[in-house]
Every structure is written in C-alpha cells, then in structure tokens.
Amino acid sequence: MRDRLFIIIAGAVVGLLAVVLVLQGNPVNMGFCIACFIRDISGALGLHRAGVVQYIRPEIIGLIIGAFATALFVKEFKPTGGSSPVLRFALGMFMMAGALIFLGCPLRLVLRLAGGDWNALIALPGYVVGVWLGTIFLKNGYTLGRSQEQSNVNGYAGPFIAVILLILLVAAPAFIFFSEEGPGAMGAPLVLALGAGLLVGVLAQRTRLCTMGAIRDIILFKDFHLFYGFAAIFVVALIGNLLTGYFNPGFEGQPVAHISTLWNFLGMTVVGLAAVLAGGCPMRQLILTGEGQGDALLTVFGMMAGAAFMHNFGLAGSPAGVSPAGQWIVLISLIVLGIIGLGNSKLLSGNK
C-alpha cells in the first residue's frame, strides 16, 4: 500500500513538473520527452545537423545524476554489463526511430494526451500493441542473456558523461550547437530543468517508474503497480494543462505533432516492442544508466545514434508528416525487432 502511494506520488510529481517546465519555456506538451531530449543532445554534439533540435537538455543530465546519487545512497549502485551489447545498441536505435516517427517517447505520449492532442489517442493503442508483441517473446523465454558484474569504472561512465554534458552546457563552447529557433531553442531555465531532472531521477530510481513496464506488467501478470504511476502522470498533467490553458483538444495544429494516423500508431508500436526487448522505456534506461548498468548506457548511445540516423537521412517525422523513407524505416524496424525477438527466444526450435 505504501509502495502504491509512493509510485502515485512519483507519477504526480512528473506530471506536475512537466506542466511547470512548459510554463517556464519548454516546447508545448514537451515538459519531459526523453527521446526528444536525447535527440536534442545528439544535435548539440553535432551528430546530426537538424538546426531546430539542438540543445543539451539539462533534464537528461539531472535524471542520470539523480538516479546515480540515489543508487549510491541506498547501496543499489552496481556496475554490470555484457548482456548482448550490440543488440542493446540496436534496440536503442529502433526505440528512437519509432519515437521520432510519432514525435515523442512514451512519456511524451502521455503528456500529449494530457494536452488534448488526440493523435496520441491513436498512438496509445499502437504502443500497447507493441508492448503486447514483446510479451509474446518474453513468455517464450526471450532473454538477452545474463549481465556480469563489472568494475566501478564501468558504472561511473554514465554519470561521468552526464557531468561532461553539464560542463559543455554551461561553458557553451563554439563547437557545441545550440538551436536559435524551433523546439531546440525553447527550454526552461537551466537550474529549473536540471532540478526537475534530478528530482525525477531520485523518484524514478526509488519507484522503478517505467512507462513500458506499466503496460507490460498488466499484460504479463495483471499487476497494476507501475500503471498507477503512469496514470498519475496523466491525471496531474491533465489537471495542470486545464488550469493553465494548455489543454487544446483536437487532431490538427498540435505542437510538434503530425496527423498521419497509421504512422502515429505504428511508430509507437515500434517503441513499445523495442522497449520490451530492451527491458525499459527511454526514461528507465537513463535511470538504469545512473545505477551503473552499462547495458542501459549502450541503449542510450543507441538512441543517440538512432536520432542522428533519423535526422541525417530525413527519416524523422515532422509536423508535415512522415516521409516515404521514414515509412520504410518503420516497417524495417518491425521486421528486425521481430528477428531479435525470435532469435533470442524459444519460439523457433534450434535456439538454445
């Protein structure tokens, strides 16, 4: 009962901070969007040159460091790694690909829904279908194999990178790209964004809040524990948006969104499936990175590379919709994810 209250509080804080961050300058319905923010960091580092989405987002830094500090404090910091690193990198790439087709990670899906963006209403069942497909593999013995304990240096790598990013953000040297217009130029003040990230990092580490686990555990075990957190994000963000005038129901003209029904649906199917196979949604991967899991850090690197791939080759969705090449990427993603799922489960005879 205490656990349930705690995860509801954590979800409520995420929803509240998301509204506050938008009021303080973040793009609308993007108080938190882990995929978007990692994509922005990719751009800031010059990995892609989409000029409107380049910014070192303090929220990401805060999430990793918040989780790291908490894990150290409660003695849950445990450097591990070595469980299918190549596949984890690939799963990160696909997770980002799907998110950039829909234009949002699962967390932003909830926030878009709370802002009255009905395209998210199309994407939500797509996401559930993706997670459900993933659970079929899980029920049939899907695993990426055991991780091994590693040296502390491995575990400190993620938090160290977060600190480097913070230094680059504050120092703002000329080789770092910062958008001058578009979503990348919109951001809450550094201290607020960093503080919000830190607080959510602490809460998410303690509660294991995960937007994929919320759906997965219901399908697998009829366990609603994580879903309470997921629902709390929605309810509080909805109330916040209603109170602040950011609830604008409709399909068209939604901020950083498009109205291609099929691709909104399938984009999130890709994210849901990839997240199950990778063992966590984009936010959860950041938290696990803070706890010292090298496998999660590799997934984050995969997301950064995926963002670069999607933007450099013009595959990402935009308010104009999804390009034909982007549509192909969705189909290719589903096929490759299917192969990863099949190849690591007992669905095909011959797998060990």
Added chain:
Amino acid sequence: MPETVDCRGLSCPEPVIQARQALQQASGGTVTVVVSNTVARDNVSRAAKSMGWQVAVEEDGDDFKLSISK
C-alpha cells in the same frame, strides 16, 4: 525436492517469469530463487506473495537468495 532457479544477471521481468513458472510447477514445498539485483528481489517476492507463497530473503554476497515456500 528442493528446486533452485538461478536468475543471477537477469533483469526483470525475466526473473519473475521464471520464478512464477517454477512455483506453478512445484505447487508446494520450497523453491529457491537466486537473483542479483534489488529490483528482481522485490518483484519476485511480490509475485510469490501474491500467489500465496511465503518468502524469506537472505543476502548471499552480492546476490539475494529467496526461499519461497508453501
């Protein structure tokens, strides 16, 4: 016959799925599940309790040994 499920190095939900399968097959007696992280410890414990089993947790070096009995 005491059964041991080795879930070290696996992350959730895999330990929960394996533990549940073992508990369903055993239907009684004692099943030992070894996990290597606190998330798995908590999730397996919760799943076992919800299935009507009792759980005793013992730290074993960096791992956790869960003795689940009914």
